[in-house]
Amino acid sequence: MDATALRTIMSASQGNATAPRVLVVEDEPDIAALIAYQLTREGFRVETASNGDQALTALGRELPDLLVLDRMLPGISGDEILRSIRSEGATQALPVLVLTAKREQEDRIRGLELGADDYLTKPFSPRELVLRVQSILRRSEPASGDPRAKLLRAGPLVLDAGSHQARLNGDELNLTPTEFRLLQALLERRGRTQSRRQLLERAWDVEAEVADRIQTRTVDMHIRRLRGKLGEVGDWVETVRGFGYRLKIPDGV
Numbered sequence: 037m038d039a040t041a042l043r044t045i046m047s048a049s050q051g052n053a054t055a056p057r058v059l060v061v062e063d064e065p066d067i068a069a070l071i072a073y074q075l076t077r078e079g080f081r082v083e084t085a086s087n088g089d090q091a092l093t094a095l096g097r098e099l100p101d102l103l104v105l106d107r108m109l110p111g112i113s114g115d116e117i118l119r120s121i122r123s124e125g126a127t128q129a130l131p132v133l134v135l136t137a138k139r140e141q142e143d144r145i146r147g148l149e150l151g152a153d154d155y156l157t158k159p160f161s162p163r164e165l166v167l168r169v170q171s172i173l174r175r176s177e178p179a180s181g182d183p184r185a186k187l188l189r190a191g192p193l194v195l196d197a198g199s200h201q202a203r204l205n206g207d208e209l210n211l212t213p214t215e216f217r218l219l220q221a222l223l224e225r226r227g228r229t230q231s232r233r234q235l236l237e238r239a240w241d242v243e244a245e246v247a248d249r250i251q252t253r254t255v256d257m258h259i260r261r262l263r264g265k266l267g268e269v270g271d272w273v274e275t276v277r278g279f280g281y282r283l284k285i286p287d288g289v
């Protein structure tokens with residue numbers, strides 16, 4: 037696809053003002069164009085950046101609903117961008133899908149440790165990319181129905197699935213969509229042990245074909261980050277060796 041064709045897609049994709057916005061950070065023009073084409077076809081508004089400086093400028097201008105971030109970029113690397121996003125209040129909870137050309141387990145884990153919501157290894161099918169993006173965005177959608185039924189409380193911890201906010205001692209917790217859904221799954225079944233597989237199904241809300249390709253190790257990475265953000269109540273998230281996790285709320289809370 038040439039630059040003109042890409043520009044045509046880009047301008048067409050700005051049409052629907054209510055469509056979710058996706059910022060694609062990818063230095064390889066063919067891949068950027070392919071991703072932009074697929075997402076636009078699915079109704080997303082797409083903006084592209086080919087390096088870290090452009091990406092940070094675009095993020096400063098207007099926060100997208102989701103970021104697709106290539107790890108291997110010239111100049112500022114994808115990992116550095118992710119680290120900076122996760123350390124800034126305004127972007128801390130921004131949903132991020134990381135693209136990686138590396139197949140090594142180590143690199144995938146690194147991306148998840150830095151706080152990506154999900155990752156895709158190149159080469160990936162455009163269909164899979166769209167499924168992953170939709171899945172991450174579903175996780176960040178407020179729940180529908182009776183708002184009172186969506187309020188989960190445990191001592192100083194209050195989670196409002198209606199407004200998609202979590203508070204600890206009244207202070208809002210800056211959780212990514214994945215961390216929020218994970219905490220929700222733990223709170224809804226407090227005291228009960230849930231396997232990594234169950235947590236994947238409940239918190240990730242992915243279609244079966246995608247769930248099969250997400251590694252259960254992913255759950256561990258997000259649990260670790262969630263515990264860190266929960267501060268004093270992080271210890272309530274217990275590891276049940278060889279099985280999974282449970283939220284154990286101390287007596288008297």
Ligand code: CA
Pocket residue numbers: 062063064106107108109
């Ligand atoms: Ca690249």
